[in-house]
Structures are given as C-alpha cells and as structure tokens.
Amino acid sequence: MQVHERGARARTRQAILSAAIDVLGQNPGAALGEIATAADVGRTTLHRYFPERSDLMRAVAAEGSARLDHATASARLDEGTGCAALLRLCREYFDLGSLLSLIFTDPDCLSESTPIVDDGCDDRFSAMIDRGHRDGTIDPGLPAPWLSSLMWSQLYAGWAYVTQHGASRHEVLNLLVRTVDGAVTPRTSV
Amino acid sequence: MQVHERGARARTRQAILSAAIDVLGQNPGAALGEIATAADVGRTTLHRYFPERSDLMRAVAAEGSARLDHATASARLDEGTGCAALLRLCREYFDLGSLLSLIFTDPDCLSESTPIVDDGCDDRFSAMIDRGHRDGTIDPGLPAPWLSSLMWSQLYAGWAYVTQHGASRHEVLNLLVRTVDGAVTPRTSV
C-alpha cells in the first residue's frame, strides 16, 4: 500500500521538521542528535531523510516559509485600517509559536527563502503601513522597516515570555497587542 | 616597571574581552580563533589569559554585567516620572552597542551573573515601573516583567537595525524612544 508508505514517511519527515524548528529555535547550533532525540527517531533515520545538515536546514526553511505565508494570508492585510491589519498580523504570527524563536535567533535561515523578517521589503507589509499612514491609524513618523523590526522583536519577546514565565498565551497576546497598538498609534495629546 | 606590565596585561585582557563581546554577539558559537583574530592577538595569547573557553565566558559575563550596572546607574531610575526614567534607561542601554546582541542572543551567558534581562526581578526596575503606574505616566495594565521584555526586545531590534541597515544611531534611538514611549503611555482617548 503505497499510500500508507507515503503516509508513514511523510509523518516521520514532519515530526523531524517540527522537532528541528523547536530545537533550533532554542539553540541554532544544536547537534543533529538532539534534533533526532526530540523527534523521537534515531540519528540514522534523520540522515535517511536529510543526508546532510544543509538538506535539513533547507527543508526547515521551506516549512517555516510555508507556515509564515499561511499566517500572512490569514491576516488579510488589505482589509480594514492599517493599524487593525497590523494587529491582525501580530495575532496570526503569534500563533507560529516556536517558529518565532527560529526566525529571530537564526535570521539567515529563512531569509534566503523568504526575506521578510529583517528587510522590510515585503510589499504587502509596506503597503499596509502606508495605508495606515494615510488613514491616520499609524504614526507617519514611523517607517515601515522600523515597524517590521518592532513587530518581530515584540513577537519574539512575547513568545519568550510565554515559554519562560509560563504565562498564558492569551494574556501575553493581549499585552503584546496593547503595546504594539500604543507604539504605532499617533499621539493625539502631543 | 610593574605598573607598565600590569598596564600591558590589562590592555590585552580588555582587548580580548571587547572582541569577545563583539564576535560572540554576532555568533555565540564562534571559535576561539575568531575571537583572537578580532582582538588582534594570537590564539596562544588568548589561552594564556583564559585557559579554557569557560574562563573566557565567565570573564565576558562579568564585563557585561559591569557595563550593564554602569549604564543602569547612569540612568538615575529614581528621578523624574516613571516613564521619563524608563526612556532614560533605554537611552543608556542603547549605548551598550554590541553588548545588546550578546545579551539577547546568549541570554544564559549573563543571566548567571546578573539575571536582569529575562526575569523582571530587578528591584530598581520594578520600583521605577510601579512609580510610573502611580504617577500616571505608565499604563497600569502593563506589568513590569512585560515592560522589561518589551524594552530589551526593542533595544535589540534597534541595534540590529543600526548594524544591518546602516542607519544612524541617533535616528534609530529616536524611533526607539518614540515607540517605547507610545507603548507604555496610557491611552487618553480610549
């Protein structure tokens, strides 16, 4: 039954990739043995799916980019005010979980597949920020690249806060949205 | 002249430590040879000052903690409103430069010497935030530990922005202060 074979192989491959994202997020220089242990497979099996470390890194980058693109699509960046879209994006990205650590601690990993994070060169993101500048929901003094850095750093801080302090994802997400909202909203009094 | 000898040894030791902070900040797993090259000394000399890698790491942690404490003291956390003190702290910490990268990419490194960063367990920091909560300059809905995470993540984002985008330190610091200020200031309209 080839379908079952593919199912088993696909399942193992996915387990390795998920474990790799978790482990590499906390330690980009982790040994392959650690990843194999985390995935609950032997190191031999890992090498059977990804002969060299670089093969695994490429697959991790592809998986991460796919999850990232899915989250971006779910945020519907072109709907509502610029600020509302930005906060929707924060909520979607926050669900990426441990992938946030990997994106932040190993920027070069994903940057070759999807150079979104560091460079603010994502057209959709820039367009969203520009819309916010025009509709008055985002401070025009804050350029899109800086807001990209701002958002990613707070996402990482929030995720680290959850994992290290054992706080509720929901509560931390609320704090995060609150501070991002406050940071980008034009100051009415001043 | 023992003074001169001590001066020479202290100078070399300091050069190694500064180079280690720079190099390890960009790559926590850097080889000792890279650090030695960056410090413009031979690998033999590095081992003469720090026999094992762990010795160097400890010294780096001590040096980082010292710089951190000095910056904290310069911010005079007990003067002015809570928000003003927080922004002063951001300005002082931003001057730490490449040490920011090390603190953020290798949290375990300094956490044993000065567990400030992740835990919001610094009493002076908590007192400053509490004062801000009372004097109305910091949103009472934002707890001190989260503001600590927020501040550090923004500092790292700002430093990375300077090093990668080649932006002016002054401009980036202004953006940083602007967004931190907006994030913590209570919303008057809402």
Add this chain to the structure above:
DNA sequence: CTCTTGTGGAACATCCGCGTTCCACTAGAG
C-alpha cells in the same frame, strides 16, 4: 649588553559532531 616579560607561531593530542556503512528488529502486506 643581559634578563625579564609579553607575545606569536608551529606542532601535537584530544574531543565532539558529522556522515557513512552494516546489521538486527518490528510491523504490516501478501
């Protein structure tokens, strides 16, 4: 000058992660 100090280079043994190979075990298809 000589002697001490600080240094750098070369060589070496060692350790650890990587990549490979081979073999034994288990579960499901037939």
Add this chain to the structure above:
DNA sequence: CTCTAGTGGAACGCGGATGTTCCACAAGAG
C-alpha cells in the same frame, strides 16, 4: 507463514575546534 519497508543501534573515518607544549622574537628594565 514469507517478504518488504521502515527503523534503530553500533561502529568507523573524517574534519574542525580545543587545549597544551615548545620555541623564537621583540621591547623595556637593569
């Protein structure tokens, strides 16, 4: 049952980083 796919363990060679030793060189003190 047999056969096959998938897996895990043991062992090996390789390469890079580490830690050590020895020796040569330069600069300043005496």
